[in-house]
Every structure is written in C-alpha cells, then in structure tokens.
Amino acid sequence: MLQAGRLRSSQMKIDVLTIFPEFFGQVFDFGIIRRAKAAQIVEINVHDLRDFTTDKHRMVDDRPFGGGDGMVLKPEPIFEAVEKLTGTPDRGNYPAGTRVVLLSPQGKPFEQKAAKAYAEETDHLILICGRYEGVDERVNERLVTDEISIGDYVLSGGEPAAVVLVDAIVRLLPEALGSETSADNDSFSDGLLDCPHYTRPAEFRGMNVPEVLLNGNHAEIEKWRRDKALEKTRLNRMDLLEGENGEM
Ligand code: 9D3
Secondary structure, X not given: OOOOOOOOOOOEEEEEEEOOHHHHOOOOOOHHHXXXXXXXXXXXXXXXXXXXXXXXXXXXXEOOOOOOOOOEEOHHHHHHHHHHHHOOOOHHHOXXXXXXXXXXXXXXXXXXXXHHHHHHHOOEEEEEEOEOOEEOHHHXXXXXXXXXXXXXXXXXXXXXXXXXXXXXXXXXXXOOOOHHHOOHHHHHOOOOOOOOOOOOOOEEOOEEOOHHHOOOOHHHHHHHHHHHHXXXXXXXXXXXXXXXXXXX
C-alpha cells in the first residue's frame, strides 16, 4: 500500500542512512533530481545514524570481533532506523515495493538494468552507506534486500555510491526528465557507447565538424553515428561487444 501523501505510483521515497549526513550537502539540489523533488516525483531524506543510537556516547561503530584493523558499523542504530522507516526490522516483512540496499565493495555490480528495475518497481528505497572495514553482517542477514557495489575500485565509504544510485534511478522515474531526453534510454539499450556530438561553430580553432553532419542527409548521418558508436565501443568497452548480451 502506498504511504499517505503519495499522489502517483511513480512517486518514490528515498531514505539514506549514513554517519556523514553533511556529505550530501546540496548534491541532490541540481538538475533532474532538483526538478523531480520540486515536482514531488521523489522525496529524498538523509538520516544521521547517530540519531538512532540510545547510548550517551551515540556510538555507531566498534572494533571487530576476532581482531584486526579498522572499525565496524554497529547493528543497533541501523536496525532502529530501518524498523522506524519500514515498520519492521525484518526483510521478510517489508511492505511490497520496499528495497533496503547496502552499498558495499562486496555487492553486486550496479548496472542500468538495476536502475531501471528500481525506478519501475520500488516506491520506498532505503540506502545504507557502509564505512570503515564494514558493517556488522547481521544487517546484511536480516535487513538488506540487495547488496550493491558501483565498481571495482576502493572508496572510503558508501556515500558516493548512494549518490550514484539516486542519480541513476531518479532520472528514470516517469516524468522526471524532459521529453527531449526520454529516448536516450532506448538509444543506450542497443548496448553501444554513444557517438560523438558537435554543435556550433562548424569551425573552431582549426577543427572542423565532420562534413556528413552538415549535409542534411539523415540516412548517411545515422550510418555515421552507428559506425562511430561501434568504433568507440570497440576502443573503450570491448566487453560490451562480446557475448551478444544486449541489455544495458
Ligand atoms: C579491506 C578490504 N576492503 C574491502 C574491499 C575494505 C573496505 C574498503 C572500502 C571496506 C569498505 C570500503 C568502503 N567502500 C564502500 O563502502 C563502497 C564501495 C567501494 O569501495 N567501491 C565500489 N562500490 C562501493 S559501494 C560501497
């Protein structure tokens, strides 16, 4: 059941759980995300995990059992937050359309198809930002529906990854983007990188726009664009051409 105040099925509520709420500053206040918030297509709330502690030191992390470097995020504040936001501390009992995502280096690589699935099927998205050496595994066992990584490089925490997910998902919400960009999802879905683009002036510092783009022959232009897209994909993303897996 949709929460009170939801006007459309396309509306999404996003809650971000973090120990660094200030990190998010104005990051959701520009472009498509700002417009989507203003149009009430999405509501984004950033929560400080310290606000869900009950001890006087507001402790969110502790040393790892078994020893080792770094600190581990404690389970209690995360359970309290998710329980408050969903009504239950158990992923088996979340309302339909609720997903609880843990951003972690151990997660499944984030792809366009996942962004599309969240945009189409989720009305309440909770993003848990990991930090330090990790998050107490009981969070993963009991609360998390999806563990996601944004790629094979080491970040200092899940916060930048949460921003990436929000951006990729919100721009896909129905009515979030202007009609001019809505087809770009489809052109991406042929599984190729984009072709090069040019605008005025036709000559700039001795560099000329390819003649084919100036001649008005649209069949020829389309062929040029596809050739260039293939060339770029071969150069930078050979993996997209191997294996005839057309989804992206
Ligand atoms: C010592 C082993 N490291 C795991 C590979 C520890 C570790 C590194 C970095 C633990 C946490 C982090 C912080 N990174 C994230 O929380 C994170 C992340 C990332 O580092 N890369 C890509 N996607 C993501 S999503 C969250």
